Amino acid sequence: MGLLMEQRTSGRIKIASLGSNSISSEIFAIGAVQNGTLDLARVNLASLSSIVPAAHVPALPYIFRSTDHLRRVIDGPIGTELLAALERHGLVGLCLYDNGARSFYGSKPVRTVHDLAGVKVRTPLSGPWSSIFQTMGMRAIPMPYEQVHVGLRKGLVELSENNWPAFVSSRHNEVAKYFSKTNHLMTPGVVIFSKKLWDALSSEDQAIIRGAAQESVLHNRTLWNERELNMVSMAKSLSVEIVSDVDRDSFARAIAPIYDRQIGVKGAEELIVRIRSTK
16 A cells, blocks of 8 residues: 555655554554544554444454455445544544454364353453453453463463464464464454545545555455465464364354344444345
């Protein structure tokens, strides 16, 4: 995305990364983009649910049937509407990224929801995860992502969860013996831009930035597909056991109360139906 922006503006506009330690949380990043101290950020869509309530729906467990289903949803009218809803809150939504499926990993294998009873699991500091995991019977331990490696190594948490690329790139494989393919969440990522800065840009520059963001989506998916295809061979070299015989039905039954709670929540029930109806 940054490369395309730089090429198309002859170097006038480029992306400079602040590094992973420069922002303490996604909530901090969102606030910084809203007030204009940060121009651009990529965050989990669910982290925006406090300002756009509908953003929590794509973070519901098993709301998407597959990766293809997820991509059809976020590429269609629903994705467009979610991005547009951000503008009322000082943010410009540029694009939605496929963040892959999140699964549990740690010191024990997870094959059914019963394996999670009473287990200490790390949850992000923001978003709906604590409520979701408690419904599954776990003890939710909020913890910054940067502390997960230490948390698993010292036994402060027994499990964490994320997608496979994050599991490897953060070296969590060094402290987690099992990676259980529960694929319980497929929450998209979203690229947000400061509306304060956006409104000061020319329409031409706005079009360049938005176009570069949209084109980066396909590049993201290509890289993601390649990484996940190499998952099994990578696991062998990392001495990680991949647990594939997961009873998804047991999880589906356990999380039913989460969907029951959506009844009556403004817009949520309708959005659930629309996502599930997407072919």
